Amino acid sequence: MKKESSHEPGRKYGMVIDLDKCTGCGSCMVACMAENNVSFKEDESNKLDSITWMRVYRLTNNKPFPETEIRYLPRPCMHCGGKGDLGHSPCVSVCPATATDYDHKTGIVSQIYTRCFGCRYCMAACPYHARYFNWWDPIWPADLKKSLSPNVSPRMRGVVEKCSFCFHRYQLAMERAYNEDRRELEEAEYQTACTQACPAGAIVFGDLNNPDHAVHTLKDHPNAFRLLERLGTNPKVYYISDREWVRRSGDNYLNNEKTNTKPAVQEHHS
Amino acid sequence: MDSAFIPKGVKRCSFGTFSLGMLVLTAIVFWGFYAAILCWLKGLNQTNMNDSYGFALWIWADLAVIAIGGGAFFTGLLRYVIGLDELKNIINFAVIVGFCCYCSAMLILAIDIGQPLRGWFIFWHANVHSMLTEVAFCLSLYLSVLAIEYIPILLENRKIDEVPFFHNLGHTMHGAMAVFAATGAFLSCFHQGSLGGVTGVLFGRPFGYREGIFVWPWTFFLYTWSAAACGPCFTMLTCKITEKISGKKLVKDNVYDLLGKISGWMIGTYMVAKIADTLYWAYVTSPSLGFAVMDYYNAHPLHHGIWILILEIVICGVLPAMILISRKGRANATLFTLATILAVIGVCLNRWVMVMTPMAMPVMTFDSWVSYFPSWQEVATTILPLAGGIMIVSLSFRYLPVFPQEQELNPVD
Amino acid sequence: MFPFIFEWVWDSGHYIFFGAMWYVICILTVGLTYCLVKTVKDTLAGDNDHH
Numbered sequence: 033m034k035k036e037s038s039h040e041p042g043r044k045y046g047m048v049i050d051l052d053k054c055t056g057c058g059s060c061m062v063a064c065m066a067e068n069n070v071s072f073k074e075d076e077s078n079k080l081d082s083i084t085w086m087r088v089y090r091l092t093n094n095k096p097f098p099e100t101e102i103r104y105l106p107r108p109c110m111h112c113g114g115k116g117d118l119g120h121s122p123c124v125s126v127c128p129a130t131a132t133d134y135d136h137k138t139g140i141v142s143q144i145y146t147r148c149f150g151c152r153y154c155m156a157a158c159p160y161h162a163r164y165f166n167w168w169d170p171i172w173p174a175d176l177k178k179s180l181s182p183n184v185s186p187r188m189r190g191v192v193e194k195c196s197f198c199f200h201r202y203q204l205a206m207e208r209a210y211n212e213d214r215r216e217l218e219e220a221e222y223q224t225a226c227t228q229a230c231p232a233g234a235i236v237f238g239d240l241n242n243p244d245h246a247v248h249t250l251k252d253h254p255n256a257f258r259l260l261e262r263l264g265t266n267p268k269v270y271y272i273s274d275r276e277w278v279r280r281s282g283d284n285y286l287n288n289e290k291t292n293t294k295p296a297v298q299e300h301h302s
Numbered sequence: 303m304d305s306a307f308i309p310k311g312v313k314r315c316s317f318g319t320f321s322l323g324m325l326v327l328t329a330i331v332f333w334g335f336y337a338a339i340l341c342w343l344k345g346l347n348q349t350n351m352n353d354s355y356g357f358a359l360w361i362w363a364d365l366a367v368i369a370i371g372g373g374a375f376f377t378g379l380l381r382y383v384i385g386l387d388e389l390k391n392i393i394n395f396a397v398i399v400g401f402c403c404y405c406s407a408m409l410i411l412a413i414d415i416g417q418p419l420r421g422w423f424i425f426w427h428a429n430v431h432s433m434l435t436e437v438a439f440c441l442s443l444y445l446s447v448l449a450i451e452y453i454p455i456l457l458e459n460r461k462i463d464e465v466p467f468f469h470n471l472g473h474t475m476h477g478a479m480a481v482f483a484a485t486g487a488f489l490s491c492f493h494q495g496s497l498g499g500v501t502g503v504l505f506g507r508p509f510g511y512r513e514g515i516f517v518w519p520w521t522f523f524l525y526t527w528s529a530a531a532c533g534p535c536f537t538m539l540t541c542k543i544t545e546k547i548s549g550k551k552l553v554k555d556n557v558y559d560l561l562g563k564i565s566g567w568m569i570g571t572y573m574v575a576k577i578a579d580t581l582y583w584a585y586v587t588s589p590s591l592g593f594a595v596m597d598y599y600n601a602h603p604l605h606h607g608i609w610i611l612i613l614e615i616v617i618c619g620v621l622p623a624m625i626l627i628s629r630k631g632r633a634n635a636t637l638f639t640l641a642t643i644l645a646v647i648g649v650c651l652n653r654w655v656m657v658m659t660p661m662a663m664p665v666m667t668f669d670s671w672v673s674y675f676p677s678w679q680e681v682a683t684t685i686l687p688l689a690g691g692i693m694i695v696s697l698s699f700r701y702l703p704v705f706p707q708e709q710e711l712n713p714v715d
Numbered sequence: 716m717f718p719f720i721f722e723w724v725w726d727s728g729h730y731i732f733f734g735a736m737w738y739v740i741c742i743l744t745v746g747l748t749y750c751l752v753k754t755v756k757d758t759l760a761g762d763n764d765h766h
Contacts, residue, residue: 080352080672091668105668115505122506128434129423130722149423150346150416152356153434159506159665165356165416167347189345190416260665262592263506281667284508284592425716430732439736446743466761471754478746485742492735 044113044139045197046240046268047227048250049106051278053234054088056104061086063229064108067198069186071170083164085109085195086226093277103278106235108226109162109195110259110267111141117266123154123163132192139240139268140197148191155192159260160267163194197237198224219245240268257282261292307461309703313714315548320700327689327696334686337679338413346416348679354672355661360414363684365497365653367403367410368441369525370646372533374400374448375490380564382483391557394455394704395544396537401448402694406687408445411438413683431517433499440493447486451479458703491526498525501656508591509598510660512583520579521656527575531568532649534561535622535642542639544699550712552705559632562641566626569645573619576652580615598663603673610655618648 064070064086076082091103114120119134121141131147132154134140155163169189172180180186183200187193205222209215219238227237238245250256251270257279258267273279280291303317314320341348351358377396381389415421424438457463457472495518501510502519512519538558545552584595599608625631625641632638662672676684698704716733717723 078352080354081347089666089668122504126432126434126503128429128432128438129420129427130429131423131427147420147423147427148417149420151414151424151434152416153432153500155353155356156501156661157504157506161353161666161669164353165346167352168345188417192416260506262590263508263665265506284665284667286589286592286594289592426720427722428716428732430728436732439732443736443739443743450743450747467754467758470757471750474750474753474757478750481742481746485739485746489739 042137042139043242044240044268045202045222045238046111046139046247046251046270047108047197047224048236048247048253048256048270048272050234050236051091051103051105051271051273052275053232054104054106054230055232055234056088056090056102057231058088059229059231060106060226060235061088063225064195067181067184067225068196069180069184070193071166071168071172071186073168081165081167083166083193085162085164085193087161091278091281093275101275101277103273103275103281105271105281106226107160107162107259108197108224108269109141110160110265110269111139111197112265112267113139114266115264122157122159122265126153126157128153138197138199138202140199140202141194142196142199143192143194145185145187145191145193150190150192152192159263159265163192165192166190201225255279257292259283304701307459307701309458309460309701311709311714312703313712314700320696323696324693327693330689331686331693334682334689337682338409338686340679341413341683342418346414348677350675350677350680352672352674355674357657357661358674359676359680359684360410362654362657363687364407364410364414365500365657366650367406367687368494368497369529369649369653370533370536371400371403371407372490372494372529373535373537374403374451374533375444375487375494376530376533376568377537377561378451378483379487380561382480383487386560388557388560391705391707392537392541392553392561394702394706395541395553396534397448397451397455398695398698398704399537399540399691400533401445401452402687402691404441404445404448405694406691407441409687409690410683411441433496433503436496437493437500440489440496444486444489444493447482447489450475450482451486454479455698455702455704459701490529494526494529495522498522501660504660507660507663507665508588508593509663510656511587511591512579513587520582524572524576524579527568527572528649528652531565531572532645534565535569535645538562538565539639539642539646540695542642544695548699550708552708552711554707554711557707558638562626562632562638565645566623566628566632566641569619570623570627573615573623576619577615580611598659601663601671602659603662603671610651614648614651614655618644618651622648 061084068085070083070085073082086106086108089105089107091105093101112121114125119136121134124132124134124141128151129147129149131144133142133144135142150165152165155165166187166189170186183204201224202222205217209217224237227235236246236250238247240247240251242248250272253272255274256270256272258270259282261283271282276291283292285291308314373396377389377393380386381393412418412421424435428435454472454475457468462468463472498521499519501507502512502514502521504510512521514520514522538561541553588595596608599611622641622644625637631641664670723729
């Protein structure tokens with residue numbers, strides 16, 4: 033919240049997910065949990081208090097057989113840029129202790145676990161339910177402790193956590209780049225765990241501002257849309273589907289309104 | 303047994319009866335603290351909150367007690383700053399009730415956070431753009447003001463007053479009270495408002511979101527206004543309950559009449575603003591975000607439909623305003639009490655709807671409504687400050703000259 | 716809250732918010748100090764008139 037974006041355009045990491053390719057296998061969820069040391073409960077049947085940084089939702093067109101259609105929608109944190117892409121995401125602007133921050137260099141919304149005191153205001157602010165509270169202490173089976181990732185700090189009870197676009201991978205990639213005296217990253221150098229795990233290649237990740245990255249073109253696909261566009265959250269996750277009902281599921285419409293197909297891209301031109 | 307501590311010229315119930323009442327309240331307080339300790343030691347898994355209901359019973363209780371505790375700042379403003387002298391007969395009681403309300407809010411907040419030991423981060427690492435930061439700062443500062451306002455009342459205890467230093471301190475503090483009351487009113491305006499801002503700024507939650515001026519959504523002003531309007535009703539209601547329990551009149555009718563009339567006009571003007579806000583939200587803000595207003599009410603898992611809005615605005619808003627504005631309404635004791643009860647229910651209901659519905663309703667089209675029922679730990683920790691508040695009020699009534707008109711109204715032979 | 720905390724920035728939001736906060740804290744502190752000093756003076760002077 034403190035420093036507004038510099039005059040450099042900066043990187044703006046984002047995702048484009050092709051829902052027509054997604055099979056709903058859940059590999060992205062598993063990869064995310066393993067990569068980010070996401071804790072779990074002995075009984076995971078209550079989804080209202082279990083942690084899934086990446087969550088796959090099931091969408092249906094609600095039509096009877098044989099016209100029934102199903103799509104699966106993976107939902108990471110949207111890393112919202114807020115109105116005007118100024119970094120005033122719903123959660124960042126409300127956190128009272130500056131425990132969640134908008135990084136103008138990458139467009140990534142961070143969560144500082146040791147700073148968060150668990151007021152959950154950010155969860156109330158997020159319309160995507162992308163934020164999760166640690167209702168319990170994380171308990172890892174003895175053998176599993178050895179396979180925890182050393183690059184991601186496990187979270188303690190009483191704090192909020194969420195998808196970081198595998199920010200630790202960005203840090204590692206930047207370290208390597210600096211060692212090689214580079215300041216720019218190749219597209220393949222920084223990819224999220226879910227992107228790499230998707231067997232259907234439905235998730236594409238990269239810098240939305242960089243014309244060399246696939247997401248730069250894909251986000252302008254005629255069938256691209258973002259979730260809850262109308263709220264002005266300005267998310268960095270785009271979805272693609274050739275089905276009108278899927279695109280309509282992405283936002284709320286009054287009965288007489290047409291589905292908006294073209295995302296109203298909000299850029300910040302400084 | 304404790305007659306030396308009881309103010310001169312007034313009659314109180316026997317020490318035995320009083321102790322018995324205190325014993326029951328102490329038991330409830332212990333039960334509440336046991337639940338609080340469970341939450342602190344084992345974490346918030348002791349509650350039935352979940353990732354959808356991150357804000358629930360506690361946040362509602364916080365907002366509600368602060369709204370009804372608004373009687374302290376508004377009566378203080380009318381008495382010390384605007385100079386309505388008659389209100390000196392109820393101001394002590396308003397301060398004590400307000401003090402209890404704000405203590406309750408602080409206690410509940412201390413239990414509600416996931417990492418209580420990091421609670422001070424809200425001050426240390428303050429994000430000045432967050433409404434909750436404003437709430438925390440104003441709340442703690444205003445609690446200090448209320449404590450400052452309570453001290454001179456405490457010092458008037460018969461035994462304490464015999465000590466020259468305390469007697470003089472009470473006297474001096476009383477003289478400087480206008481400064482403290484004005485500061486309190488300033489703080490209170492902002493923190494009542496910022497509590498309204500808490501849901502008003504959530505542009506990701508169309509039910510709570512409101513447009514506004516600069517950084518303040520309309521709810522900011524509505525919350526301040528409604529607290530100033532309904533807070534005095536709670537003060538009068540608790541005062542009347544105290545009269546009922548003690549079996550004697552404590553405040554003259556002209557005081558009730560004056561405060562009731564002011565409250566009535568405040569509720570009336572608040573209702574005009576609230577109805578305008580509701581209409582603008584229903585016909586402009588909400589449809590622009592893709593929501594037809596009836597979607598919020600018809601699909602609600604509690605099946606209350608639009609009736610909850612009618613209850614809040616018409617029955618618990620317009621009706622008490624009409625009663626309190628009319629001279630006849632105020633003159634009828636039953637109607638007067640009914641109006642204060644309705645106003646208190648109305649403001650609590652408003653806070654309930656504004657906290658709960660944004661949490662319960664799905665914003666993504668493929669998400670679903672979520673229900674929630676509080677655990678016993680949540681209920682116990684919410685009742686705890688209520689019992690504690692009754693204890694503070696009872697102790698104050700017994701041992702302090704809270705009501706200046708009591709002796710005149712109830713001469714002891 | 717304090718300028719020495721690393722997130723502190725000298726911007727309008729901080730001026731307004733913390734300005735108001737420190738202003739209120741100052742009023743309360745000065746007010747209380749005045750009451751205490753006056754009380755000590757009055758007590759030492761033996762002024763114990765009931766009001």
